Amino acid sequence: xxxxxxxSNGKEAAKVNGEPVLKRARDGLHELLRSHKEPRNxxxxxxxxxxxxxxxxxxxxxxxxxxxIVCRCQGGNNAGHTVVVDSVEYDFHLLPSGVLxxxxxxxxxxxxxxxxxxxxxxxxxxxxxxxxxxxxxxPGGLLKSLRRVFNFHQAVDGIQEQQRQQQGGxxxxxxxxxxxxxxxxxxxxxxxRICDLVSDFxxxxxxxxxxxxxxxxxxxxxNLDVEGELAQLKSYVVRLRPLVTDGVYFMHxxxxxxxxxxxxxxxxxxxxxxxxGTYPFVTSSNCTVGGVCTGLGVPxxxxxxVYGVVKAYTTRVGVGxxxxxxxxxxxxxxxxxxxxxxxxTGRKRRCGWLDLILVRYAHMVNGFSAIALTKLDILDTLxxxxxxxxxxxxxxxxxxxxxxMDVLTRVKVDYKTLPGWCCSTEGVRSMEDLPPQARDYVxxxxxxxxxxxxxxxxxxxxxxxxxxxKGLQRVYQLSF
Numbered sequence: 369x370x371x372x373x374x375x376s377n378g379k380e381a382a383k384v385n386g387e388p389v390l391k392r393a394r395d396g397l398h399e400l401l402r403s404h405k406e407p408r409n410x411x412x413x414x415x416x417x418x419x420x421x422x423x424x425x426x427x428x429x430x431x432x433x434x435x436x437i438v439c440r441c442q443g444g445n446n447a448g449h450t451v452v453v454d455s456v457e458y459d460f461h462l463l464p465s466g467v468l469x470x471x472x473x474x475x476x477x478x479x480x481x482x483x484x485x486x487x488x489x490x491x492x493x494x495x496x497x498x499x500x501x502x503x504x505x506x507p508g509g510l511l512k513s514l515r516r517v518f519n520f521h522q523a524v525d526g527i528q529e530q531q532r533q534q535q536g537g538x539x540x541x542x543x544x545x546x547x548x549x550x551x552x553x554x555x556x557x558x559x560x561r562i563c564d565l566v567s568d569f570x571x572x573x574x575x576x577x578x579x580x581x582x583x584x585x586x587x588x589x590x591n592l593d594v595e596g597e598l599a600q601l602k603s604y605v606v607r608l609r610p611l612v613t614d615g616v617y618f619m620h621x622x623x624x625x626x627x628x629x630x631x632x633x634x635x636x637x638x639x640x641x642x643x644x645g646t647y648p649f650v651t652s653s654n655c656t657v658g659g660v661c662t663g664l665g666v667p668x669x670x671x672x673x674v675y676g677v678v679k680a681y682t683t684r685v686g687v688g689x690x691x692x693x694x695x696x697x698x699x700x701x702x703x704x705x706x707x708x709x710x711x712x713t714g715r716k717r718r719c720g721w722l723d724l725i726l727v728r729y730a731h732m733v734n735g736f737s738a739i740a741l742t743k744l745d746i747l748d749t750l751x752x753x754x755x756x757x758x759x760x761x762x763x764x765x766x767x768x769x770x771x772x773m774d775v776l777t778r779v780k781v782d783y784k785t786l787p788g789w790c791c792s793t794e795g796v797r798s799m800e801d802l803p804p805q806a807r808d809y810v811x812x813x814x815x816x817x818x819x820x821x822x823x824x825x826x827x828x829x830x831x832x833x834x835x836x837x838k839g840l841q842r843v844y845q846l847s848f
Contacts, residue, residue, distance in 0.1 A: 407623065407624075407667075407669055407670050408623075408624065408627060409622065409623045409624070409625075409627060409628050409630060409670065410623075410630075410670050410671060410672030410673075411439070411623075411630045411631070411632050411660065411664075411666055411670060411671055411672060412431065412629070412630065412631050412632065412672050412673050412674075412675070413631075413632045413634065413657060413660055413671065413672075413673070413674045413675065414427050414428050414431065414631070414632070414633055414634055414675050414677060414740075415634040415637070415638065415655065415656065415657065415674065415675070415676055415677065415734055415736075416634060416636060416637025416638060416640075416655065416676075416677055417637065417638055417676035417677060417678045417727050417730040417731070417734075417736070417739065418637055418638070418639060418678065418679060418682055418683070418684075418723075418726060418727065418730070419637055419639045419640060419646075419682070419683065419684040419685070420447075420636050420637040420640055420684075420685070421637075421679070421683050421685065421708070421710070421717060422637065422677040422678060422679045422742060423677055423679060423740075423742035423743060424449060424465075424633065424634065424637075424677045425449025425450055425451045425460060425465040425633075426451060426742065427675065427677050427740045427742070428449070428451075428464070428465040428466060428631065428633045429451045429453070429465050429466065429468060429469075431466075431631050432464075432465065432466030432468070432469045432472055432631055433469060434629055435466055435469060435472045435629045435630065435631040436471070436472060436473065436622075436628040436629050436630065437472060437473050437474075437475055437622055437628060437629075437630045437631070438464040438465070438466025438467070438469065438472050438473070438474050438475070438631045438632075438633060439464060439474075439475045439476070439477055439630065439631065439632045439633065439664055440462070440464045440475070440476045440477060440480050440632075440633055440635065441477045441479045441480065441632055441633075441634070441659055441660050441663030441664045442477075442479040442480060442634070442635060442636075442653040442654055442655060442659040442663040443479075443480060443481075443547070443635030443636050443651065443653050443655070444461075444462065444480060444481040444482065444483065444517055444545060444546075444547045444550065444635075445461035445462045445482075445483055445486045445487075445490070445517075445545050445547075446461075446542070446543040446545045446547045446635075446636070446651060447461060447635035447636055448460070448461050448710065449461075449465050449633075449635075451465050451468065453468055456497055457497070458494050458497060459490075459493075459494070460490070460494070461486065461490055462476065462480070462482060462483070462486060462487045462490055463487070463490055463491065463494070464476070464633050465633055466631060466633065472631075475615070475618070475619075475664075477615055477619075477663045477664040477665070478515070478615055478663060478664070478665065479653060479654070479659055479662055479663020479664065480515075480663065481515045481516070481517045481546075481547060481550040481551060481554070481653075482515070482516060482517060482562070483516075483517040483518075483522070483545065483546065484516070484601065484604050484608075485519075485600065486517075486545075488604070488607075515550060515551075515553070515554050515559050515560070515561055516550070516559070516560050516561065516562065516565065517545070517546045517547065517550040518546070518550075518560075518576075518579075518580075518597065519546075519593070519597050520546075520580055520583050520590060520592050520597075521546030521547075521549040521550045521553070521583075522544060522545060522546035522549075523546075523590055523591065523592075524546065524549040524583055524586075524587055524590065525542055525544045525545065525546045525547070525548060525549055526544045527587050527589070527590065528542075528548070528549070529542055529544060540648060540649055540686070540687065541649065541685070541686025541687040541688070542686075543713050547651065547652050547653075548651075548652045549583075550652075551652040551653060552652075553579065558578075558579055558582060559579070560572065560575055560576060560579065562608065562612055563612070565601060565604075565605060565608065566605055566608050566609050566612050569602060569605060572601075573598055576594075576597075576598060576601075577594060580592055580594050615664065615665060616665040619664055619665050619666055620665075623666065623667075623670045632660050632664065632666075634655055634659070634660075635653075635655065636651045636653070636655040637655055637730075638655060638656050638676075638729075638730035638733060638734060639726060639729075639730065640655050641653075641654055641655045641656045641659075641733075642654060643656075644656055644733050646688050646689060646773055646776065647771075647773065648773075649686065649687060649688030649689070649773070656730075656733050656734050657671065657674055657733070657734045657735065673737040673738070674734055674735060674736055674737050675736065675737060675738055675739070675740055676727075676730060676731065676734060676736035676738075676739045676740070676819070677739070677740045677742060678722075678727055678739050678740065678741050678742070678813070679722075679741075679742050679743050680722060680741055680742065680743050680744040680746065680747055680809075681702055681706075681719060681720065681721060681722050681743070681746065681747065682719070682720045682721065682722055682723050682726070683702075683706070683708050683717040683718060683719050683720075684717065684718045685710045685713065685715055685717050685718070686715070688773070689773055689776040689777045690718055690720060691720075691723060691725075691726075691756065691759065691776065691779050691781050692720040692721040692722070692723040692754075692756045692781055693718055693719070693720040694719060694720045694721065695718075698719075698721075698750075699718070699719045699720060700719075701749070701750075702719035702720075702746060703716060703717065703719045705746045705749070706719070706743055706746040721753070721754045721755060721756055721783065722755050722756065722813070723756040723781070724755055724756055724757055724813065724816045724817065725756055725757070725758065725759055725769055725781075726756075726769065727813075727817060728769075728816070728817055729768070729769035731817055731819060736817075736819050737819075738819060739813075739817065739819050741810060741813065744793060744802075744806060744809075744810070745792070745793045745794045745796075747788065747809075748788075748789065748790070748791065748792050748793055748794075749788075749790065750788040750790075751787075751788045751790060752785050752786070752787060752788055753785070753786050753787075753788050753809060754783040754784070754785050754786075755783060755784045755786065755809075755812065755813075755816075756781045756782070756783055757782055757783065757784045757816065758781070758782035759779040759780070759781060759782075760779065760780045760781075760782065761775060761778050761779055761780070762778075766779065784812070786805070786808065786809055786812060787805045787808075788805060789802075789803035789804075789805040789806045791803055793806055
């Protein structure tokens with residue numbers, strides 16, 4: 369009792385059994401929590417909610433108009449985004465789509481694997497298309513710990529695909545851009561980074577030769593031009609040095625300094641995530657919201673709004689399970705009207721009905737603040753529109769999206785059939801102007817996913833800029 373009294377009076381604690389009684393730190397912890405302030409700056413994230421090709425580039429470009437910094441956090445030039453500005457179509461694979469904003473700084477984080485010849489070639493091609501990429505009067509940034517994709521990574525990617533086809537009769541359908549082998553080098557800890565290239569070239573050269581020999585040992589038929597690639601890489605050093613920075617420090621300064629609008633552009637999509645996607649038919653990086661933290665060095669408390677981009681139907685490139693695929697006239701109509709051809713590969717995309725089981729799963733992983741529904745106008749000519757709402761295997765309802773791809777290939781989909789609107793919605797820029805059936809379609813998606821949102825009206829100037837972008841019919845709460 370004496371010890372309790374001493375503690376309550378704030379005096380030196382008494383001893384019990386010869387040991388001092390320590391004052392509990394609860395009051396101090398509560399005071400610390402009370403004094404904690406919300407981060408001043410948070411990143412706004414745009415992610416794909418399906419298998420990619422949802423129209424993320426369009427949404428990023430819309431948001432980037434107000435951004436101070438636009439970042440890429442994962443993937444490589446296996447991703448492809450198309451943005452149309454002033455009737456000029458720009459294709460981006462490594463450059464953030466926000467590079468079209470003359471006021472924004474574009475930043476490529478450590479989670480990206482970068483093929484330097486591809487980066488410079490992409491920049492030059494887009495410069496030749498129009499003035500859009502000349503608008504930027506602020507420098508770009510590359511993180512020092514950014515991993516490199518070399519030419520032999522791309523060659524290895526092709527050999528691995530060929531071996532899969534020969535051994536199992538089924539490849540993964542990769543883009544053969546070397547992304548998987550480059551991430552493998554990262555995990556094996558023998559990969560090379562941008563800081564290696566720009567700091568001491570003789571040391572980099574020695575490491576490069578060792579890495580090339582490593583792959584040549586694994587793949588004896590590999591055709592390598594070590595001297596040629598080293599000469600090419602050396603020619604990039606002077607151009608690269610002004611662009612390279614300490615990314616963790618850069619992001620910390622941006623997040624904790626004066627007010628800034630920071631946008632993160634996800635590549636690929638949730639169902640292509642290496643951990644949460646339809647493995648093994650996935651990419652080699654984390655395309656979900658966790659990749660923002662690891663790919664840029666952003667603390668979780670600085671992640672703000674997360675927007676999921678959802679196409680009004682479903683598409684997929686390459687092989688892998690696709691429960692709502694329509695390998696019929698409907699699929700052909702969606703493919704032709706939607707111009708569903710891969711930006712990176714040129715391959716026709718497989719098409720099918722909107723799969724809300726799949727999108728709901730993406731929402732579970734990412735916790736979308738809101739969704740952006742794209743390409744609604746592609747459905748304009750359909751009298752009836754189906755939406756996948758339930759998976760069954762052998763007559764039993766699956767309670768969640770299956771992790772096992774053998775199970776996913778066996779699912780039967782239950783559909784909700786909704787009436788079409790059979791009129792053009794291409795010029796519509798507000799929810800109120802959509803036909804009633806189209807509004808019902810959007811509301812059905814909202815209700816099923818339970819993702820809050822509100823439509824931005826046609827009074828918003830951004831919509832006028834996007835009059836040439838087909839199908840950006842409803843965007844919920846898209847602001848910083």
